[in-house]
Amino acid sequence: MDTLLAPLEFAFFQKGLLVATLSGALLGLIGVYIVLRGMSYIGHGLSHSIFGGFAVAQLFAAQFYVLGAGLWGIASALAITVVVKKSRVGADAAIGVITIASFALGVALFAKFGSSGPSFDNALFGSILGISTVQIVGLVAVSLLTGAFIFLKYRALLFSTFDPEVAAVSGVRVTRIEAALMIVLSLAILATLTVIGVTLVAAMLVIPAVIARMLTDSFGRMLALSTAVGAACGLVGMYLSYYAGVPSGTMIVLVGAAVFVAVLAFTGGRGLRRSAGLDAHSEDLLAEPAAR
Amino acid sequence: MTGTGVGPELVRLDGVSARYDQHVVLSDVSFHVHEDQFTGIVGPSGAGKTTLLRLLLDTMRPVAGTVWRQPGVRMSYVPQLETVNWNFPVTVMECVLMPRTRGRRLPWASRGEKAEVHAVLERLGIGGLAGRHIRQLSGGQQQRMFLARALLRQPQLLLMDEPTSGVDVSTRHDVLHLLADLHEEGVAIVLTTHDLNGMAAHLPHLVCVNGRIVADGAPADVITPAVLERTFGARMEVLEHLGMRVVVDESPASMLTRGQA
Ligand SMILES: Nc1ncnc2c1ncn2[C@@H]1O[C@H](COP(=O)(O)OP(=O)(O)OP(=O)(O)O)[C@@H](O)[C@H]1O
Numbered sequence: 001m002d003t004l005l006a007p008l009e010f011a012f013f014q015k016g017l018l019v020a021t022l023s024g025a026l027l028g029l030i031g032v033y034i035v036l037r038g039m040s041y042i043g044h045g046l047s048h049s050i051f052g053g054f055a056v057a058q059l060f061a062a063q064f065y066v067l068g069a070g071l072w073g074i075a076s077a078l079a080i081t082v083v084v085k086k087s088r089v090g091a092d093a094a095i096g097v098i099t100i101a102s103f104a105l106g107v108a109l110f111a112k113f114g115s116s117g118p119s120f121d122n123a124l125f126g127s128i129l130g131i132s133t134v135q136i137v138g139l140v141a142v143s144l145l146t147g148a149f150i151f152l153k154y155r156a157l158l159f160s161t162f163d164p165e166v167a168a169v170s171g172v173r174v175t176r177i178e179a180a181l182m183i184v185l186s187l188a189i190l191a192t193l194t195v196i197g198v199t200l201v202a203a204m205l206v207i208p209a210v211i212a213r214m215l216t217d218s219f220g221r222m223l224a225l226s227t228a229v230g231a232a233c234g235l236v237g238m239y240l241s242y243y244a245g246v247p248s249g250t251m252i253v254l255v256g257a258a259v260f261v262a263v264l265a266f267t268g269g270r271g272l273r274r275s276a277g278l279d280a281h282s283e284d285l286l287a288e289p290a291a292r
Numbered sequence: 293m294t295g296t297g298v299g300p301e302l303v304r305l306d307g308v309s310a311r312y313d314q315h316v317v318l319s320d321v322s323f324h325v326h327e328d329q330f331t332g333i334v335g336p337s338g339a340g341k342t343t344l345l346r347l348l349l350d351t352m353r354p355v356a357g358t359v360w361r362q363p364g365v366r367m368s369y370v371p372q373l374e375t376v377n378w379n380f381p382v383t384v385m386e387c388v389l390m391p392r393t394r395g396r397r398l399p400w401a402s403r404g405e406k407a408e409v410h411a412v413l414e415r416l417g418i419g420g421l422a423g424r425h426i427r428q429l430s431g432g433q434q435q436r437m438f439l440a441r442a443l444l445r446q447p448q449l450l451l452m453d454e455p456t457s458g459v460d461v462s463t464r465h466d467v468l469h470l471l472a473d474l475h476e477e478g479v480a481i482v483l484t485t486h487d488l489n490g491m492a493a494h495l496p497h498l499v500c501v502n503g504r505i506v507a508d509g510a511p512a513d514v515i516t517p518a519v520l521e522r523t524f525g526a527r528m529e530v531l532e533h534l535g536m537r538v539v540v541d542e543s544p545a546s547m548l549t550r551g552q553a
């Protein structure tokens with residue numbers, strides 16, 4: 001018990017725990033829509049693209065780097081939506097090229113000019129250090145916004161995720177809902193980037209949602225479960241990263257992977273069948289999250 | 293049952309053409325849907341039947357021609373089962389409730405909404421399945437679940453893509469009776485079908501499509517060897533049985549026996 005409580009005496013650890021838990025919950029919640037829409041490659045692309053925006057923004061106005069990265073992220077999110085809508089062929093490739101180029105630019109700028117914000121490793125794999133009050137407020141605000149959006153637009157979101165054509169016929173403004181979802185997604189990635197890390201955010205969008213899918217056939221329950229699993233991974237992962245002395249994002253993702261394996265063992269073929277064909281891209285992410 | 297198109301118009305296509313990318317799928321199609329419509333669209337695979345429904349529904353814009361819709365017309369769509377994502381985690385209750393998005397609605401179903409869903413499922417003969425995952429239904433039950441979802445909007449015009457593909461004879465009869473009742477209650481219906489004998493021959497009005505409208509009229513006028521050959525590009529015989537048209541195609545089996553004789 002003491003070993004569990006001991007780190008709580010540090011204010012930075014309390015902050016870290018709060019941010020990790022909330023980040024896990026937030027990514028778990030949005031991840032359901034991302035995975036069911038087969039869009040996990042967009043989460044992956046966005047986090048990398050935001051990293052580029054972040055590096056560019058901090059060159060010009062260090063104190064506003066979060067704002068710069070946010071605008072960059074929203075712009076990429078909308079650009080990706082347009083590319084996907086306009087051209088069915090090669091959308092994946094176009095997104096890959098744009099976002100990885102943005103990421104490479106970020107890495108180059110980091111290497112050349114260093115960072116006035118988080119270090120390179122911390123930005124890539126997440127860190128408990130340097131979590132400011134502003135970031136906590138931002139994360140809480142984004143979480144509230146996301147929660148409100150999903151609560152108020154629950155049915156329109158569900159309908160347009162399941163069957164956009166019929167949803168449009170039934171009076172759902174599908175394009176608007178999708179654009180709003182992309183903006184919320186980029187804000188969520190931005191708000192969780194510091195603890196989870198650029199390379200690992202996409203994995204946390206996918207893992208809780210896939211675990212939840214293996215456990216239930218109901219959409220409502222999948223949302224609740226995915227949020228809970230995400231929060232638990234954040235909490236436990238943050239503790240473990242403190243003791244192991246490794247970047248927080250790595251432990252959070254590893255806890256998620258461990259839960260995935262445990263649930264797989266528990267549900268067996270049934271869970272596999274439920275999650276089969278969920279999202280072709282999510283399998284790559286699960287197979288090798290850190291290598292991307 | 294009239295169904296050949298009297299009463300005010302709901303949707304009107306005039307000289308409409310449609311294409312995907314560079315590939316023209318329908319050309320110069322004129323099709324007026326009236327309040328009293330009960331029409332089956334028949335044609336071979338790839339003829340453009342689903343595309344025609346998409347044009348009526350406004351999920352696809354034509355490249356030529358004009359489309360007019362009665363302002364505020366309520367349309368419901370029952371998709372072809374082959375196009376549904378069966379891995380999606382929704383229960384029958386969640387699926388049927390989807391069209392209820394208007395106004396301030398909570399994520400979960402209200403007691404009144406649940407009662408409404410149970411009532412429509414009951415009417416369609418699949419009461420008691422509300423808690424199941426959509427994949428845990430038979431083909432006929434899945435079809436009726438989507439019909440329930442469509443009916444929840446109380447549509448003026450019901451469009452159905454292959455509502456009887458892959459269902460058994462008695463389910464097909466049930467669906468036909470149900471549609472006849474709905475039509476009696478004043479719902480206009482347009483559906484597509486591959487099933488000439490089981491479905492098309494029982495409808496009051498047919499449209500034959502193959503990239504364009506080949507013929508339209510009552511089954512007695514349309515189900516003829518000449519029209520069918522122009523529509524399907526295959527020779528078929530038409531017999532008369534108890535006042536109904538019965539189509540017999542040259543099946544491989546009969547070709548084989550003839551070859552042996
Ligand atoms: N989204 C699409 N993109 C490109 N081509 C398409 C698309 N949908 C249909 N097509 C093509 O348009 C043609 C007409 O398709 P449509 O789905 O309307 O046929 P159908 O009559 O409904 O066939 P079936 O009886 O097999 O359902 C086909 O050649 C098909 O390959």
Ligand SMILES: [Mg+2]
Pocket residue numbers: 341342343372453
């Ligand atoms: Mg079709």
